[in-house]
Structures are given as C-alpha cells and as structure tokens.
Amino acid sequence: MNFLEEKNISGHLQIVKVYKSGEEEVLLDDSNIIVSGMGFSLSYLFSESGGGANLVTKFQIGRFQVGVSGPPAGGVTSGINQLSGSLTSIDEYGLGSNLVLESLTLRLDSANTVAGQAFARIPASKITRIGDSSVRYTLVLDEEACNGLTRGGSDAPINEIGLFVNNPVGTPADQPVLVAYRTFSDIYKTSDFSLIFRWTINF
Amino acid sequence: MKGEVEVWYGDQLIAKESNMIVDGAGKHIADIMTAPSSLSVIESASAILHTSNYSIQAISFGTGKDAFPANAHYYDIPKGGRVVPTYNGGSQALVLVNFRGDGSSYAPEAGLPEEPNPTSTRLEMRDTNVSANWGDGAVSSVFPGNGQQLVNFMPSAIVEFITTDTSLSTTNSKKLLGSIMGAFPPNATNVSAVAIFPDGQELSALVGSSTFNTASSMDYSGFVNKVATAGGDPEDGLISSGVVPYTNGILFQVELGPGDLQCANLYGGIYHLGLWTIDMEQSLLAGNTPPFAFDVLNNPRKYRLFCRKGFTIDLTRNSDSGGTPGFTNYDPSQNLVIKWRLKFY
Numbered sequence: 001m002n003f004l005e006e007k008n009i010s011g012h013l014q015i016v017k018v019y020k021s022g023e024e025e026v027l028l029d030d031s032n033i034i035v036s037g038m039g040f041s042l043s044y045l046f047s048e049s050g051g052g053a054n055l056v057t058k059f060q061i062g063r064f065q066v067g068v069s070g071p072p073a074g075g076v077t078s079g080i081n082q083l084s085g086s087l088t089s090i091d092e093y094g095l096g097s098n099l100v101l102e103s104l105t106l107r108l109d110s111a112n113t114v115a116g117q118a119f120a121r122i123p124a125s126k127i128t129r130i131g132d133s134s135v136r137y138t139l140v141l142d143e144e145a146c147n148g149l150t151r152g153g154s155d156a157p158i159n160e161i162g163l164f165v166n167n168p169v170g171t172p173a174d175q176p177v178l179v180a181y182r183t184f185s186d187i188y189k190t191s192d193f194s195l196i197f198r199w200t201i202n203f
Numbered sequence: 204m205k206g207e208v209e210v211w212y213g214d215q216l217i218a219k220e221s222n223m224i225v226d227g228a229g230k231h232i233a234d235i236m237t238a239p240s241s242l243s244v245i246e247s248a249s250a251i252l253h254t255s256n257y258s259i260q261a262i263s264f265g266t267g268k269d270a271f272p273a274n275a276h277y278y279d280i281p282k283g284g285r286v287v288p289t290y291n292g293g294s295q296a297l298v299l300v301n302f303r304g305d306g307s308s309y310a311p312e313a314g315l316p317e318e319p320n321p322t323s324t325r326l327e328m329r330d331t332n333v334s335a336n337w338g339d340g341a342v343s344s345v346f347p348g349n350g351q352q353l354v355n356f357m358p359s360a361i362v363e364f365i366t367t368d369t370s371l372s373t374t375n376s377k378k379l380l381g382s383i384m385g386a387f388p389p390n391a392t393n394v395s396a397v398a399i400f401p402d403g404q405e406l407s408a409l410v411g412s413s414t415f416n417t418a419s420s421m422d423y424s425g426f427v428n429k430v431a432t433a434g435g436d437p438e439d440g441l442i443s444s445g446v447v448p449y450t451n452g453i454l455f456q457v458e459l460g461p462g463d464l465q466c467a468n469l470y471g472g473i474y475h476l477g478l479w480t481i482d483m484e485q486s487l488l489a490g491n492t493p494p495f496a497f498d499v500l501n502n503p504r505k506y507r508l509f510c511r512k513g514f515t516i517d518l519t520r521n522s523d524s525g526g527t528p529g530f531t532n533y534d535p536s537q538n539l540v541i542k543w544r545l546k547f548y
Contacts, residue, residue, distance in 0.1 A: 133229030
C-alpha cells in the first residue's frame with residue numbers, strides 16, 4: 001500500500017553467477033533506478049499519441065542492453081537515456097549465444113535517436129507476473145554470451161545494464177527507449193559461467 | 204506518476220489540488236507489461252492488444268455515503284403520493300427533494316466523502332445503496348452499477364428505456380424510479396426540479412441542459428466516456444490532450460453543464476472524481492469481445508479506478524441571488540470545467 005498521493009515505479013535487480021557445475025553466486029541484490037524514459041513511454045501510451053504504436057506490445061519492456069562503461073560520468077540519475085558504453089555490435093553479445101539480437105535505432109527522447117545499436121530481446125517466457133503490480137524479467141547471458149570483450153586493447157568488464165520499452169513513439173521499425181538502469185561491479189565474463197539478471201519492476 | 208485537478212466555474216478557480224494514484228494504476232500497468240503478444244496473430248483476439256483498451260477511458264463523479272439515503276434519492280410514501288396527482292401527466296421526468304429549512308439554496312446531506320485510500324477500487328467504498336424499498340428489494344439492487352458495483356449516479360434520462368417491459372414500466376413507477384435514482388437530466392426541457400418545503404409549499408423549476416446526455420457520453424451508471432484524443436469538445440465528454448512536450452504530461456478535461464450541476468446538487472452534490480481505465484479481465488469475463496464500443500444502456504466496458512480525487516466542498520454548491528433561489532440559479536452559460544493533469548516521470 002502506498003499512502004502517498006504519487007505513485008512511484010521502482011525496481012530491484014539480482015545478479016547471479018551460475019557456473020557449469022550448477023554452483024551459484026549472488027553478485028548483486030539491490031534496487032535499480034527507473035529513468036525518465038519510463039514516463040516518456042507511459043505518456044505516449046496514455047495519450048494514445050504513439051503514432052503507429054497502436055499495439056500495447058509496443059509499450060512493453062522487451063529488450064535489454066549491457067555495457068562496459070558504467071557508471072555514467074555524470075552519475076546515475078533518472079535523466080540518463082542510454083548506457084554509457086553499450087556493446088557496440090551484435091558480435092560482442094556473442095553469435096553463439098542463445099540471445100536473440102537485433103540492430104536498431106535507440107530513441108533518446110521525442111526528437112533524438114542513435115542509430116545502429118545492438119539489443120537483445122527478452123523472450124516472453126522470461127517475463128513473469130509475480131504480483132498484482134510486479135513483473136519479473138529474467139535475462140540470461142549464457143556461457144557463450146559477452147565473452148572476450150575488449151576496449152583499447154585491454155579486457156573490458158561488463159558493469160551496466162538497461163531495460164528498454166520496445167517502441168513507444170510508434171515508428172515503423174522499433175526504436176527502444178531506456179526505462180530502467182543499473183550499474184554494478186566489474187564482471188569479466190568468460191565461458192566458465194552464465195549470468196542471470198532477475199529484474200523485478202514494481203508498477 | 205502524479206496528478207493534479209483544477210476545477211473552474213467560469214473564471215473562478217474553485218479547487219486546485221493533487222489527486223491520488225490508487226493501487227489499481229500499478230495493477231493496470233502490470234497488465235500492460237504482461238499482455239500476451241501472441242494474441243496479435245489471432246484475428247478474433249488481436250483487438251485485445253489495441254492501446255485504446257489500456258488508456259484512461261472514463262471519468263465519474265461521486266458523492267458522500269450519506270447522500271444516498273437522503274436528498275432526491277430519498278423515497279417515502281408521502282413523496283410518492285405527491286407525484287401521482289401533481290406530476291403524473293406529460294413527459295417530464297422529475298426531481299423531488301425535501302428542503303429542510305426555508306432557504307432555497309440547497310445544501311445536500313452527503314456527509315464527508317471517504318478518506319483518501321490508495322486501495323480504493325471505487326469512488327466511495329462504503330455502502331452507497333439507495334435505502335428506499337421498492338416492492339421486494341432496495342432500488343439499487345434492481346439496477347446495480349456497472350464497474351463500481353454499487354449505484355453511483357444513473358441518468359434519469361434513460362429510466363424510461365430501461366424499465367420497458369418490466370414491472371416498473373407504468374408511468375407512475377417510472378417517474379418515481381427516475382426521481383430516486385437519477386442524477387443527470389436528459390436535456391433542457393424534460394425535467395422539473397421540485398422543492399418541497401416543511402410547510403408543504405413547493406417551488407419548481409425546469410432543470411438546465413445536460414452536456415453528457417445531450418452527447419450520449421454517459422452510461423447508465425455514471426461513467427462519462429472519453430470521446431476524443433488530442434482535440435474534441437469537453438462538453439461532449441472526457442477528452443485528452445497529446446503529450447505536453449518536455450513534461451510527459453497529459454491533460455484530461457470535461458465540463459458539466461448547468462443542468463448536470465443542478466441535478467447533481469439535488470442528489471447529494473459532487474465530492475468525488477475518478478479517472479478510469481478499462482478492466483480488460485473483467486470486461487472479457489463479462490462475455491464481451493473487444494473492441495469494446497461504448498454504449499449508454501449496455502456498456503461492455505468494465506472499468507478499473509486509476510486515480511481519484513476527493514473534495515471536502517461540494518463542487519455543485521449554490522447560493523441565492525436576491526430573490527432568485529439558489530438551486531434554480533445556475534448560470535445557463537457557465538459550465539463546471541474539470542482539468543486533470545497526469546504527469547508520468
């Protein structure tokens with residue numbers, strides 16, 4: 001129950017390292033930050049002004065990105081609208097992984113976009129209603145995903161992740177919008193383990 | 204998310220206060236996020252995914268609990284008997300109210316509205332049954348409200364139609380039923396408001412026009428339909444703006460005409476406002492298939508409360524002006540304008 005007049009959307013992220021032996025290690029269990037893209041997306045839905053986005057699926061959280069440059073230089077605020085250093089190509093996510101990957105244009109706000117961004121889809125089977133107003137997104141970077149990342153000739157750890165709404169503005173090709181973000185301690189991803197991100201959003 | 208309600212009467216700002224986003228809003232957005240995308244390939248079910256089913260689609264008005272067994276809702280034998288000889292003829296519907304004093308500014312008995320509660324699923328969670336017994340049962344059990352379960356307001360304009368082929372279809376029954384249940388007039392000339400004073404004297408006046416029933420935008424249980432997006436006339440029903448740039452805000456607007464105010468005043472006043480989305484699950488469970496076309500008499504839309512606003516003042520209050528009684532004194536050129544801004548951030 002919320003006794004405030006406002007309603008604040010919140011989120012919680014748990015990151016689990018799973019070794020091939022089945023052993024699990026919890027790396028992070030903490031709240032995330034909901035960014036302004038959530039309001040941006042919901043305002044397009046509730047005003048029914050999403051242009052071609054007349055399907056509610058366009059307003060669902062359906063994609064994610066991971067990055068190697070978190071946290072942002074300006075600090076983690078609700079004003080950020082993209083990862084600091086998202087993986088630059090589908091290849092970096094790992095062609096041998098089970099991820100469904102796409103190259104799309106990222107929407108920053110009503111006027112600005114960034115073309116050629118790599119996104120991973122969140123399968124419908126990994127989106128679970130766990131309460132009246134809570135939805136859990138389970139993101140899996142399997143053993144073959146995001147290995148051997150480098151920047152400037154050195155190994156690069158993943159340290160940020162974001163959830164994206166599919167296409168609130170309703171452009172012909174999806175233009176995802178960042179809605180939730182979290183940085184975490186460096187993880188050098190190898191083929192020895194998978195990473196599972198259990199991300200719960202409370203609406 | 205947060206919201207703010209402004210209420211204007213002409214150029215007078217009556218109220219400007221924050222609303223309460225209720226828990227149903229969170230439930231609604233979770234519904235949005237988990238709507239099965241696979242339905243898009245099933246022709247008969249794909250309309251379930253249309254965004255119009257998930258945006259704000261209605262506004263409703265409510266009063267305090269104590270208003271329902273009182274005011275023009277109140278029924279007793281003498282009041283019923285008064286209808287038959289005096290107002291039985293003609294096609295006019297009737298609003299009959301007992302004045303407590305000799306003043307002619309009607310201050311309805313409504314009590315305070317229910318306290319703000321984020322778990323609310325209706326405007327007034329307490330018992331709002333009309334207490335008058337009609338034959339075998341309470342009147343409100345004859346026509347239970349849609350979505351709100353308990354009767355809120357019901358347009359007297361349509362009582363003639365909904366009683367057709369029922370035991371209540373005789374002229375006397377219709378007039379009595381309409382006078383007890385209704386709260387919004389059909390148009391400018393079809394309703395007489397009659398005040399009965401303690402000394403037995405009566406004062407009658409024609410009720411002004413209703414914006415909603417003129418536009419057929421209010422269903423029988425008082426939900427005013429959203430009639431336009433990014434444009435439209437707020438006299439016709441609820442309208443919404445597009446996204447206000449850089450604020451992620453949306454403006455919802457509606458206007459109540461003089462007749463709506465006059466009638467609502469006599470039935471207990473307006474102390475509650477609510478914005479509603481369509482409750483997809485309940486609409487489907489009721490056997491309806493999207494797209495849910497709004498219908499005044501048989502509305503397939505079941506609603507879920509998204510946000511609410513309660514007031515400690517009656518938005519329909521009036522006062523005498525010289526020798527002109529207050530309840531007949533609504534300016535025919537002034538509407539009550541409700542501007543509701545929701546901001547998503």
